[in-house]
Amino acid sequence: MNIPSNPPLEDELGDVLEKAMHRAGLTDESLAVRTGVRAGRILDAIDYRSDLTTDELRLLAAALGLNEVGLCALGTGRYPQAEIGVLPFCVWPLRMAHGIGVANAYLVGECGSDRAVLFDSGAGLGALEAVWPHSVRRLDAVFLTHVEPEHAGGLCEVVARFAVQAAFVPRGAEAPCGRPVGEGETKVFGPLEITAYTTPGHAAAHNCYVVRAPAAKTGARLLVSGDLVFAGSAGGGYFSHEQLQTNLRRVLHAVPANTVIAPGHGPLTTVENELRYNPFLV
Numbered sequence: 001m002n003i004p005s006n007p008p009l010e011d012e013l014g015d016v017l018e019k020a021m022h023r024a025g026l027t028d029e030s031l032a033v034r035t036g037v038r039a040g041r042i043l044d045a046i047d048y049r050s051d052l053t054t055d056e057l058r059l060l061a062a063a064l065g066l067n068e069v070g071l072c073a074l075g076t077g078r079y080p081q082a083e084i085g086v087l088p089f090c091v092w093p094l095r096m097a098h099g100i101g102v103a104n105a106y107l108v109g110e111c112g113s114d115r116a117v118l119f120d121s122g123a124g125l126g127a128l129e130a131v132w133p134h135s136v137r138r139l140d141a142v143f144l145t146h147v148e149p150e151h152a153g154g155l156c157e158v159v160a161r162f163a164v165q166a167a168f169v170p171r172g173a174e175a176p177c178g179r180p181v182g183e184g185e186t187k188v189f190g191p192l193e194i195t196a197y198t199t200p201g202h203a204a205a206h207n208c209y210v211v212r213a214p215a216a217k218t219g220a221r222l223l224v225s226g227d228l229v230f231a232g233s234a235g236g237g238y239f240s241h242e243q244l245q246t247n248l249r250r251v252l253h254a255v256p257a258n259t260v261i262a263p264g265h266g267p268l269t270t271v272e273n274e275l276r277y278n279p280f281l282v
């Protein structure tokens with residue numbers, strides 16, 4: 001599979017509607033009764049054949065508690081792309097095909113250095129090596145957002161291959177090569193300061209990480225969000241819709257608006273863009 005460097009959004013209108021209907025416990029029939037939008041038209045949208053009008057999208061957004069502007073933008077294929085500001089360190093998105101989708105891992109390090117920190121470890125060492133930047137030869141640490149095959153499959157292989165001293169996983173995660181890290185814990189590697197946020201919702205054990213370079217006078221922070229939030233959507237609330245929603249709001253309001261979001265799927269975005277447009281943030 002060819003992996004685009006600027007990937008499309010992870011979720012289309014249909015995915016967002018389906019996730020929101022699960023969250024609200026509504027079927028196409030019950031949503032149709034609430035909104036007056038015909039069930040067949042809702043199903044068409046979920047099947048990526050949306051013909052919904054702006055008025056219908058507004059009715060659906062109101063009934064599902066979604067951001068109306070963002071939902072209408074998705075519905076017209078014009079979800080706003082964030083302007084990514086300058087970061088005080090280098091970030092390499094590592095995009096790897098997995099099943100029918102693409103999952104992201106990230107290397108973060110001082111620009112010009114051969115050392116970096118890895119966030120998520122992809123499906124396996126082979127998949128990682130296929131997209132690994134030549135300039136990065138040493139790993140100071142690995143941090144996992146959550147333990148699912150496309151995000152954590154390569155952890156033990158990566159630890160062995162790079163003789164990594166520190167591999168961190170969310171508290172409660174079953175990962176043999178990692179040690180737990182949770183809310184408020186901060187680790188320092190060279191110029192990078194990495195703070196964990198405990199963010200269950202998509203999975204019971206899920207972390208986000210905020211990366212700063214305290215010595216840098218300017219530059220934004222990076223939020224490695226795993227499957228908590230994507231550009232234009234959020235992860236599925238497979239463990240708890242309520243906790244995912246609570247953590248989504250909590251974390252995005254805890255960091256500056258210019259913070260760059262590096263999600264587990266889809267393109268980079270910013271906190272400002274998602275607070276304004278993300279369908280799941282109202």
Ligand SMILES: [Fe+2]
Nearest residue numbers: 148150227264
């Ligand atoms: Fe994922």
